[in-house]
Amino acid sequence: METDCTRAELPANGDVITPLATGTRLLHIGPHKTGTTSIQGALFEARAEMARHGVEWPAATRHPMEAVLSACARTGMMGDPAPTERHWERLLEQVRGTGRRTSVISSEFFADAPDDDTVERIVEQLGGERVHVLVTLRPLARIMPSQWQQYVQNGLRMGYEDWLEHLLRKPPYDRPTPSFWRRHRHDRLVERWARVVGAERVTVVVVDDRDRESLLRTFEALLGLPAQLLRPIPDVANRSLTLAETEMLRNLNKEFRANELPQELYSQLVRNGAVMHMKNTCAPGPGDVKICTPQWAVEVAAGIGAEMSERIESTGVRIVGDMNLLSAVQLSAVQKPAAGTGAVPRIAPEAAAHALYGALAAAAGAPVRHAAPAKSRTVHQTSSKELARVLGHRCLKRLRLR
Numbered sequence: 001m002e003t004d005c006t007r008a009e010l011p012a013n014g015d016v017i018t019p020l021a022t023g024t025r026l027l028h029i030g031p032h033k034t035g036t037t038s039i040q041g042a043l044f045e046a047r048a049e050m051a052r053h054g055v056e057w058p059a060a061t062r063h064p065m066e067a068v069l070s071a072c073a074r075t076g077m078m079g080d081p082a083p084t085e086r087h088w089e090r091l092l093e094q095v096r097g098t099g100r101r102t103s104v105i106s107s108e109f110f111a112d113a114p115d116d117d118t119v120e121r122i123v124e125q126l127g128g129e130r131v132h133v134l135v136t137l138r139p140l141a142r143i144m145p146s147q148w149q150q151y152v153q154n155g156l157r158m159g160y161e162d163w164l165e166h167l168l169r170k171p172p173y174d175r176p177t178p179s180f181w182r183r184h185r186h187d188r189l190v191e192r193w194a195r196v197v198g199a200e201r202v203t204v205v206v207v208d209d210r211d212r213e214s215l216l217r218t219f220e221a222l223l224g225l226p227a228q229l230l231r232p233i234p235d236v237a238n239r240s241l242t243l244a245e246t247e248m249l250r251n252l253n254k255e256f257r258a259n260e261l262p263q264e265l266y267s268q269l270v271r272n273g274a275v276m277h278m279k280n281t282c283a284p285g286p287g288d289v290k291i292c293t294p295q296w297a298v299e300v301a302a303g304i305g306a307e308m309s310e311r312i313e314s315t316g317v318r319i320v321g322d323m324n325l326l327s328a329v330q331l332s333a334v335q336k337p338a339a340g341t342g343a344v345p346r347i348a349p350e351a352a353a354h355a356l357y358g359a360l361a362a363a364a365g366a367p368v369r370h371a372a373p374a375k376s377r378t379v380h381q382t383s384s385k386e387l388a389r390v391l392g393h394r395c396l397k398r399l400r401l402r
Contacts, residue, residue, distance in 0.1 A: 019224035025127045030108025031183040033146045034136040041233035056103040058094040067091035068107040078155045079267025111183045119196045133193045133202045140301035145291035149246045157253045164297045187311035199316035206321030242288040244345035269359045277358025282351045289345040302327045
């Protein structure tokens with residue numbers, strides 16, 4: 001189909017991407033699971049060197065998540081403190097402090113902006129006509145397993161195939177994770193931001209998983225940076241969970257919810273304790289069962305990808321990379337587990353031990369105060385469900401006290 005979109009190939013393919021004008025504020029909006037953490041780590045690590053080439057990283061951290069959540073009127077992760085307007089105001093002050101120099105801001109949570117009014121306000125506050133929006137895309141079939149296990153890390157209790165059924169087969173397709181299609185109906189995401197800034201100020205980059213560094217090279221070209229300045233930064237804490245690890249956590253989520261434990265306890269002991277320590281200390285082995293997407297879901301996702309590609313091309317935005325990748329997924333790479341792994345996921349004892357230690361370490365890291373006097377009732381007179389609830393509240397109280 002003939003379109004009026006402006007195309008540019010990745011630098012690795014031989015063509016040069018024209019750098020953005022000096023003074024541009026490059027706004028990378030994700031969405032999730034499209035290489036955002038990798039590019040944020042590389043940009044943050046190289047911020048001093050980038051500044052010597054006229055490009056600023058205004059955020060004080062690798063990912064200004066709280067600021068962007070506030071700007072998009074989103075709550076934080078389950079149990080985390082709610083972001084405040086001050087987080088966003090502080091980031092705006094840092095952006096304004098870059099003056100007329102080029103700057104880059106990256107957060108996948110910008111993709112959660114719910115409507116045009118929110119997008120318009122964000123763009124205006126970040127510099128209006130100086131803002132150029134960058135969207136990174138991967139095939140849905142690559143995104144779905146990673147996004148599911150990330151939802152499980154935030155309390156989801158639904159199994160993968162059941163979640164896919166709701167996502168792809170059960171209208172209105174927004175249960176139990178309504179944020180998925182707001183982020184990953186990529187054509188609507190691009191259209192939403194293009195309506196505000198104009199198609200000429202939107203670049204869509206299709207991430208090629210066969211060349212992981214191509215995204216770094218694209219950012220260098222757009223920002224006018226020397227080649228190879230951005231380097232991959234290893235981040236084991238950002239790795240996806242294996243199927244066994246995810247299933248362990250999903251079942252823990254069921255117990256956690258059934259016993260009505262406080263959400264703050266989940267944040268402290270589970271996500272930032274058990275899960276974080278397990279990911280930091282246990283690398284997946286060759287025998288670990290991966291999260292495998294059934295063939296029917298891969299085919300549905302490929303069809304949606306083809307539809308989204310056509311609509312994105314019709315918007316007139318600049319496209320970097322091969323849009324056919326969004327619908328041409330190798331089923332063997334997504335559908336089948338590694339040979340010899342067996343059908344039943346089993347978590348390694350070492351991983352379970354590290355997870356348990358992570359939770360205990362998180363609890364022990366807070367000051368311990370004397371608990372309030374107990375009511376005059378014996379343990380034998382109390383149900384196991386209530387005992388679990390009381391224990392949870394006591395742990396939370398100890399974590400909160402300073």
